[in-house]
Amino acid sequence: MAWFEREDIPAFRSRTPVAILRPNRRPRSLPPLVDKSPLPPSRGPGPSPDPPSSSAERVIKVAMSDSEDHHFESKADAGASKTYPMQAGAIRKGGFLVIKNRPCKVVEVSTSKTGKHGHAKCHFVALDIFNGKKLEDIVPSSHNCDVPHVDRTEYQLIDISEDGFVSLLTDNGSTKDDLKLPTDDAILTQLKDGFAEGKDLALTVMSAMGEEQICAVKDVGPSLFYEKMFMFSWDNKN
Numbered sequence: 392m393a394w395f396e397r398e399d400i401p402a403f404r405s406r407t408p409v410a411i412l413r414p415n416r417r418p419r420s421l422p423p424l425v426d427k428s429p430l431p432p433s434r435g436p437g438p439s440p441d442p443p444s445s446s447a448e449r450v451i452k453v454a455m456s457d458s459e460d461h462h463f464e465s466k467a468d469a470g471a472s473k474t475y476p477m478q479a480g481a482i483r484k485g486g487f488l489v490i491k492n493r494p495c496k497v498v499e500v501s502t503s504k505t506g507k508h509g510h511a512k513c514h515f516v517a518l519d520i521f522n523g524k525k526l527e528d529i530v531p532s533s534h535n536c537d538v539p540h541v542d543r544t545e546y547q548l549i550d551i552s553e554d555g556f557v558s559l560l561t562d563n564g565s566t567k568d569d570l571k572l573p574t575d576d577a578i579l580t581q582l583k584d585g586f587a588e589g590k591d592l593a594l595t596v597m598s599a600m601g602e603e604q605i606c607a608v609k610d611v612g613p614s615l616f617y618e619k620m621f622m623f624s625w626d627n628k629n
Contacts, residue, residue: 473600474539479513480532487539487599490526493519494539494599502532510534520597521604522574541599543606548592551583557605559594570596573605581608 474489482488486497495517505511510531517526530536546559546567559567573579585592595607
């Protein structure tokens with residue numbers, strides 16, 4: 392090793408050791424590195440175990456499992472949805488529409504002409520299917536609207552309670568006792584008069600967005616009632 396002053400070699404900023412190699416001699420190569428750590432004991436025949444996962448791999452696995460759970464929940468929520476989307480321009484008179492979070496039946500539709508700026512707009516006039524209240528809404532024809540799932544189910548009337556509830560017979564032979572009498576005067580009169588006369592009545596129940604209401608009454612005669620009771624008793628015996 393030799394030391395050179397700053398004045399001798401301007402490129403050096405301070406006293407710097409410099410290795411002087413002898414002429415016609417190459418630098419001796421370094422010995423190869425040898426891992427002297429002890430080998431793990433042999434596990435014998437059989438598949439080798441998986442290497443331990445790093446912390447990053449564990450984080451990725453947790454994130455994937457969380458995303459899969461969220462995807463499953465979103466699918467379940469979608470399947471249980473009370474509404475579905477429909478383009479406003481495709482909704483016609485007599486169809487259904489959600490206005491102000493209420494299920495409504497459309498009684499009038501008018502579409503404005505397309506202007507220079509913007510889309511044509513649909514003006515809906517609808518009635519709440521449960522309370523009959525009139526509601527209106529204006530939506531661009533190319534936008535989606537929420538349409539409720541509306542179902543109708545027919546039940547056999549068994550009894551009317553003093554507190555204003557009806558007892559209904561379902562198709563599987565069980566009873567449904569959580570439905571109130573209808574609010575429509577004509578349907579209510581037909582139901583009470585028919586029950587007082589001993590008629591066998593079938594009630595049509597309309598359900599949408601978590602609500603139910605009796606929407607129609609008809610006299611079906613004794614055949615349907617006794618047929619359901621016979622099928623129910625036959626299933627219980629077998």
